[in-house]
Amino acid sequence: MTLPEDGRPAAELLDRLAALRAADLPVRGGKVTAYVYDTGRDAVHDLAATAYGEMLEVNCLDPTAFPSIVALEREVVGAVAAELGGGTGVFTSGGTESIMLAVKAARDARPVAGRPQIVLPTTAHPAFHKAAHYLGMEAVPVDVDAGFRAVPASIAAALTPRTVLVVASAPSYPQGAMDPIPEIAAIASAAGVPCHVDACVGGWVLPWLRDAGRDVPPFDLSVPGVTSLSCDLHKYGYAPKGASVVLFADPALRRRAYFASAEWPGYTVINSGVQSSKSAGPLGAAWATLGAVGAAGYRDLAVRAMDSAERLIAGLPDGLRVLGDPVVPLVAVASDDPALDVFALADEARARGWFFQPQLSYRGIPANLHFTITGVSDTGALLGALADAAKAARAAGPPAVPDGLVDAIAALDLDTIDDAGFAELLASVGADPSGGGGMAIVNAVLDALPPATREGLLIRFLSALYA
Numbered sequence: 126m127t128l129p130e131d132g133r134p135a136a137e138l139l140d141r142l143a144a145l146r147a148a149d150l151p152v153r154g155g156k157v158t159a160y161v162y163d164t165g166r167d168a169v170h171d172l173a174a175t176a177y178g179e180m181l182e183v184n185c186l187d188p189t190a191f192p193s194i195v196a197l198e199r200e201v202v203g204a205v206a207a208e209l210g211g212g213t214g215v216f217t218s219g220g221t222e223s224i225m226l227a228v229k230a231a232r233d234a235r236p237v238a239g240r241p242q243i244v245l246p247t248t249a250h251p252a253f254h255k256a257a258h259y260l261g262m263e264a265v266p267v268d269v270d271a272g273f274r275a276v277p278a279s280i281a282a283a284l285t286p287r288t289v290l291v292v293a294s295a296p297s298y299p300q301g302a303m304d305p306i307p308e309i310a311a312i313a314s315a316a317g318v319p320c321h322v323d324a325c326v327g328g329w330v331l332p333w334l335r336d337a338g339r340d341v342p343p344f345d346l347s348v349p350g351v352t353s354l355s356c357d358l359h360k361y362g363y364a365p366k367g368a369s370v371v372l373f374a375d376p377a378l379r380r381r382a383y384f385a386s387a388e389w390p391g392y393t394v395i396n397s398g399v400q401s402s403k404s405a406g407p408l409g410a411a412w413a414t415l416g417a418v419g420a421a422g423y424r425d426l427a428v429r430a431m432d433s434a435e436r437l438i439a440g441l442p443d444g445l446r447v448l449g450d451p452v453v454p455l456v457a458v459a460s461d462d463p464a465l466d467v468f469a470l471a472d473e474a475r476a477r478g479w480f481f482q483p484q485l486s487y488r489g490i491p492a493n494l495h496f497t498i499t500g501v502s503d504t505g506a507l508l509g510a511l512a513d514a515a516k517a518a519r520a521a522g523p524p525a526v527p528d529g530l531v532d533a534i535a536a537l538d539l540d541t542i543d544d545a546g547f548a549e550l551l552a553s554v555g556a557d558p559s560g561g562g563g564m565a566i567v568n569a570v571l572d573a574l575p576p577a578t579r580e581g582l583l584i585r586f587l588s589a590l591y592a
């Protein structure tokens with residue numbers, strides 16, 4: 126599209142949007158077991174959309190001009206804090222921003238000589254690597270145990286005088302494994318270092334599972350030594366995207382997350398988050414979603430999702446097995462059968478209208494498929510699709526990576542190839558990034574390469590996609 130000289134009729138523009146959306150994966154219904162969270166209650170999502178619209182044009186840039194955002198944020202953060210051990214917080218656009226703020230606060234609270242370090246389990250979310258990258262810090266990854274849980278003694282051994290933050294996950298995303306938070310927080314506290322609990326994905330399921338009588342180990346701000354915690358409302362809070370909360374045990378630490386600037390001749394800038402101008406739509410929608418679902422609703426959704434996850438684990442087709450022992454409805458499934466390739470399985474599922482999220486092998490953890498099970502998930506249909514896709518993937522066999530391709534790609538000087546050249550390379554192996562076809566071979570090639578090479582290729586992939 127080029128910008129039209131005269132504005133187009135609304136109906137024409139909306140038709141075009143609808144046509145584009147037709148190629149997307151469905152955001153409701155439970156056939157996409159990652160990225161989207163469906164309560165199965167349409168009225169909740171419709172209300173969120175209305176509330177989003179109500180707040181859409183309100184600008185969070187100036188909370189004195191729009192006091193509604195202060196009131197709404199206090200209520201949302203207060204509701205989250207009440208379930209997660211107290212504290213004071215900030216409403217952010219997502220887990221990445223919540224983590225960015227916690228990392229910045231820790232860096233600024235405890236200046237060290239040299240490059241500040243974050244000690245984190247290898248299963249921690251890449252948002253910590255991103256924060257380190259953006260904030261001029263160093264991430265120090267520490268291996269996990271056979272159950273994908275952080276090892277307190279290894280965390281202790283990784284601390285240096287430059288450590289400004291210790292991270293643990295409640296739970297980590299890839300296998301839904303719960304780190305031993307009390308032990309890790311005690312180690313951090315003894316060293317005088319803040320400890321962040323990443324409860325982005327688990328923070329709004331674990332309290333409800335505990336309420337419902339499940340065994341949930343201590344993980345929140347009530348644990349001694351935990352200084353901050355992130356909880357995404359756009360995951361198991363079922364709010365539209367753009368909704369997360371970062372909590373701080375100490376208001377002084379929250380202030381370290383803030384930013385103010387009077388270094389220009391314009392309006393004074395006071396930001397609690399990374400963005401400056403931003404829509405209050407996500408805040409209004411998250412507030413409405415929390416209020417509409419309520420504690421009983423979240424308890425019900427959490428229990429239903431966890432029951433579904435357990436049925437999925439119990440019913441896995443032959444040759445597939447769960448990795449670890451997930452404490453929330455996140456299920457990672459690996460293959461024990463060399464004839465059944467998980468990336469091929471994901472492609473077969475996609476062709477049948479399902480999305481199963483591929484996860485590459487990493488530090489001895491096998492390649493696997495990740496299932497985020499939500500309130501709407503129908504395990505019967507999911508297991509049926511999984512069995513069909515597994516059968517087809519076995520029949521098709523593992524992706525046929527041409528001889529020498531991995532070595533050739535590893536040896537490529539990516540700087541000598543432009544986006545068009547990279548797109549040709551993708552096409553030559555049958556991959557169609559925009560339509561989702563042929564991704565098994567892309568994943569198989571990535572899987573055979575070390576992380577740094579994967580990252581270089583992923584950047585090129587993204588660039589080619591948008592070229």
Ligand SMILES: *Cc1c(COP(=O)(O)O)cnc(C)c1O
Binds near residue numbers: 218219296297
């Ligand atoms: C999703 C997630 C994040 C990042 O959240 P975004 O909202 O995607 O930025 C961080 N940590 C964990 C454990 C997550 O599951």
